[in-house]
Amino acid sequence: MTQAPDLPLWAAILAAIFVLIGAGATFIGSMGLLRLKTFYERVHSPTMGTTLGTVCILLASACVSSVVHARFSVHEALIFLFVSLTTPVTLMLLARAALYRDRVAGDESVPVEDDRSN
Template sequence: MSHLTDLPPWAALLVCGLMLVGAATTLIGSLGLLRLPDFYARLHAPTIATSGGTILLCLASILCFAVLQSRWVFHEVLIIFFVTVTTPVTLMLLGQATLYRDRFEEQQGVPRKQKPAPGEE
């Protein structure tokens, strides 16, 4: 493996840009988790962090190591795939659980459950 200094300038610039934007996106997502007013809104913030931030960071990684070793790197593709597929599951579970509880406790401002359309089941 070659050293990082072997990276050509154009690639270095690109990698840096991707990294910075990715990190910023993640930071914004985290801030959102902290700042947004209610639970449902807060659920969306980490999604930005994971989907956006992770993809950008992984792209940076792919670019960097592809140029350095002059071959394509697939690990990051898998990572992107897994993270984008699995994070929503967690958030969906959390969201559904909250929705269920709020409906059960008949909280204000919670969407009512629609009647399942006939033939849908």
């Protein structure tokens, strides 16, 4: 059932710790989607998965593939770059779309548009 590459003990323990921290952070972040009450609160929690979760799992992956292929493996940095640059953009756009929709719907709980806007 459990299948994994055969690594030296230090690498195995390091990778195991990182992968567990990363998966745990992602799990808690996604749990926020269930537990938080409003949309604006829910937007905050998945960023746990995209920051701490992604970084830790990528570190574990880099650690494993560096040892397995016996060379320094850093191409995981690419995923980190893409995810850390794109997630803020999507969340920002999504939150602004939600704000726009709430304002159109006349929701009192969201702040009104700044009158002096361009």
